[in-house]
Amino acid sequence: MKKTILALASVAALAGPVQAQTYPARPVTMVVPFAAGGPTDIVARIVAEHMSKTLGQQIVVENVAGAGGTTGITRAAQSKNDGYTIMMGHMGTHGAAPALYANLKYDPTKDFEPVGMAAGTPILIVAKKAFPANNLKEMIAYLKANPDKVNQAHAGIGAVSHMTCVLFNSQVGIKPTAVPYSGTGPALNDLVSGQVDYMCDQIVNLVTQIKAGSIRAYAIASAERSPALPDVPTTKEAGMPEYEVTAWNAIFAPKGTPKEIVTALSSALDKALDDAPTKARLLELGGVLPSAKERGGEWLGAFVVKEVARWTPVLQASK
Numbered sequence: 001m002k003k004t005i006l007a008l009a010s011v012a013a014l015a016g017p018v019q020a021q022t023y024p025a026r027p028v029t030m031v032v033p034f035a036a037g038g039p040t041d042i043v044a045r046i047v048a049e050h051m052s053k054t055l056g057q058q059i060v061v062e063n064v065a066g067a068g069g070t071t072g073i074t075r076a077a078q079s080k081n082d083g084y085t086i087m088m089g090h091m092g093t094h095g096a097a098p099a100l101y102a103n104l105k106y107d108p109t110k111d112f113e114p115v116g117m118a119a120g121t122p123i124l125i126v127a128k129k130a131f132p133a134n135n136l137k138e139m140i141a142y143l144k145a146n147p148d149k150v151n152q153a154h155a156g157i158g159a160v161s162h163m164t165c166v167l168f169n170s171q172v173g174i175k176p177t178a179v180p181y182s183g184t185g186p187a188l189n190d191l192v193s194g195q196v197d198y199m200c201d202q203i204v205n206l207v208t209q210i211k212a213g214s215i216r217a218y219a220i221a222s223a224e225r226s227p228a229l230p231d232v233p234t235t236k237e238a239g240m241p242e243y244e245v246t247a248w249n250a251i252f253a254p255k256g257t258p259k260e261i262v263t264a265l266s267s268a269l270d271k272a273l274d275d276a277p278t279k280a281r282l283l284e285l286g287g288v289l290p291s292a293k294e295r296g297g298e299w300l301g302a303f304v305v306k307e308v309a310r311w312t313p314v315l316q317a318s319k
Contacts, residue, residue, distance in 0.1 A: 023083055023261050024057040030251075031087040033072025035065045038184075039160075039204045039285075043119045043249045044088040046281050050272035055264070059086075068158025069093040070101055077106045081254040083261035086115065090249045095307035096163050099315035108308055112252040113262045114300035116269045117290040119282045120246035122222035123164045124206050124232070126215050127198040128191055136218040136238035139198075143174050151177040153187040153196040160247040161187065163311065164221075165200040166318045171243055175318075191215055202247050203228060203286035221245045228286040246288055250300055266296055 032044045041063060048059040064072030073093045079085035092100075094108040106112075125136065133139035143150055152169070154162040161184060169175060179196055181187040184205050190196045192214045203220065207228050210217045219238040220226055235243045251269060253262055272278050273289055282289060293299065 023264060024055055026084065027058045027060050028055070028083065029085045030059050030061050031072050031076040031085065032061055032063050033065060033069035033076075033087065033089070033093055034063065036063050039121050039202050039247065040069075040088055040090050040249050042204070042285065043121075043282065043287065046278060047118050047251075047269060047272045050275050050278045051265075051268040054268040054271050068097065068100060068156070070097050070104060070106075070158075073097075074105045076252075077111050077254055079254050081113075081256040081258075083253065083257055083265070086251055086253045086265065088118065088249055089252050090160075091247050091307065091311075092158050092160060092163060094250070094252070094304050096158065096311040096315055098308055099312040100158050109301075109305050111255050113255060113257045114297035114304065115251035115253055115262055115265045116296055117248060117250045117294050117300055117303070118269065118273075119287040119289055120248040121202040121204050121285065121287055122220050122226060123160070123200055123245050123247060124203050124210075124220050124229075125168065125198070125200055125218045125235070125243075126191070126206055126210065127218065128194045128196065129213070129215055130194055131197060131216055133218070136233075136235070136240060139218050140172055140240070143172055143176070143198075147174040147176055150197045151179050153179050153181060153191055153199040155184040155187050155201070156180050156182060159184070161199055161201040163315065164245050164247070167245060167311075167314050168200050168243055170314055170317065171240070188215075207286060219243075222288060226286050227283065262297060270295055 030044060030048055032041045034040050045061055048061055052059045064075055069092050073087055073089055076085055076087035097104055133142050152165055154165055156162060184201060187199060191199055192209060203226060209215045210229060217232045219235045220232050221235045221244050225234055235241060279289060
């Protein structure tokens with residue numbers, strides 16, 4: 001009898017490691033909390049394609065949009081923590097959401113197992129073609145002199161274009177009329193037609209219009225110029241070094257997902273980011289890839305804590 005009990009105990013002890021070693025045994029779902037075709041969705045599909053090869057099972061992207069991305073993240077966070085449901089969070093869902101949604105059903109700093117940073121997309125400060133400023137300093141001077149006359153477009157509360165311009169406006173010291181739209185497309189259309197004055201948004205949404213001369217780009221809020229728009233100065237070069245922000249995208253798993261599975265996912269992500277063709281596709285979008293020190297779940301977890309602390313006071317003040 002004792003031998004039987006010991007044997008069963010040994011099998012139970014080995015069950016966890018064996019399960020992790022065989023992971024994944026079936027396709028993995030990656031929840032993207034935004035509509036297909038947006039920047040976060042594009043990044044997710046690019047890295048998921050290569051991760052699937054490494055893991056030996058397909059990562060299937062599922063788009064669950066709504067409430068600034070919090071609908072999809074809430075659903076994914078409440079999924080079984082067996083590694084078969086993961087999610088692509090971003091600056092809004094895991095940085096700004098606590099300040100924007102009073103009844104948020106998850107805590108970005110506690111309710112997830114961070115897997116790793118995927119890629120970021122730098123923010124551009126852009127304006128209508130006829131905006132009366134030749135550079136960022138002149139733009140800021142005009143905004144300060146005419147705070148009641150200018151209006152700023154954004155793609156809805158919680159959107160990257162909303163949050164990043166709230167930060168920009170707070171640093172400039174103005175509160176312009178904010179014009180919300182149902183998405184980036186309608187907002188950008190009105191910027192091109194001159195019905196709104198300026199906006200802040202991700203480079204991937206703006207490159208085509210900037211190159212066509214339909215709108216004016218004053219600066220990119222990154223440490224270095226983007227190869228996609230080499231003539232656009234950084235905010236530091238343009239005289240506003242304090243405004244540096246990137247719309248980051250990162251992979252998370254539900255809280256309690258086994259460490260071995262999180263490590264396997266993190267390793268697969270690293271291999272995707274080190275793959276030359278995958279890197280090229282992300283860089284062509286104007287993406288910024290994480291450095292060696294910005295890899296892995298430990299760094300991402302600490303980064304999320306900093307992001308929540310960064311965005312909460314800015315967004316609360318804007319209310």
